[in-house]
Amino acid sequence: MISYSLICDRSHKFDAWFKSAEAYDEQAARGIVTCPICNSVKVDKALMAPAVSRMNSDKLSLSSGHPQQAEIREMLRVMRKKVTSEADYVGDKFAEEARKIHFKEADPRGIYGEATRDEVAELIDDGVDFLPLPHVPDEAN
Structure with a gap:
């Protein structure tokens, strides 16, 4: 299934x-x-996030009411802050820049930005490794 x-x-x-x-x-x-x-x-x-699993291959899902949900949210917030503070923001040129780095047409460096659904699909087809940068909503939302 x-x-x-x-x-x-x-x-x-x-x-x-x-x-x-x-x-x-x-x-x-x-x-x-x-x-x-x-x-x-x-x-x-639609675009899908990969399944997150533990070392023993049991699937891990956290609902909004899970006791560790706040802890996970904070870890994602810290990760996002680290990426955005240490990587270059390339805006809507993300796919183009990621492809240049992948094919060694540009020096390797951390980047982040935006990509359309079609650009994401093309990056995957080209074998370019990347991860979505999680959007972590505010606690009030």
């Missing part, structure tokens, strides 16, 4: 389980993958 985060043409996001990646592709091609909110058949895979 495989779980995909999906998004319809009206920007409704939802998750769905499929027997395999091929099963999703076949069902999507037949137009039977539909948005549960608006019934649109124009559905695509």
Whole structure:
């Protein structure tokens, strides 16, 4: 079984389980993958975060009510601050700069910025290693 985060043409996001990646592709091609909110058949895979697991391969998920949620949020906040203070902000040129560094057309250095969904997909296809910089909402939100 495989779980995909999906998004319809009206920007409704939802998750769905499929027997395999091929099963999703076949069902999507037949137009039977539909948005549960608006019934649109124009559905695509959304960007997904990788599953986080422990050393023993048990999956780890923390709901907003989990006792360690605040601790994890603070660790993410510290990590984000470290990256933004030590790396170069390249704005919407992230994909271009990451590709130059990957293909040794530019000196290696830490960078961060923005990339479109298409740019992210192309970076993955090109084998460029990168990680999304987590957005950590304020405690009040």
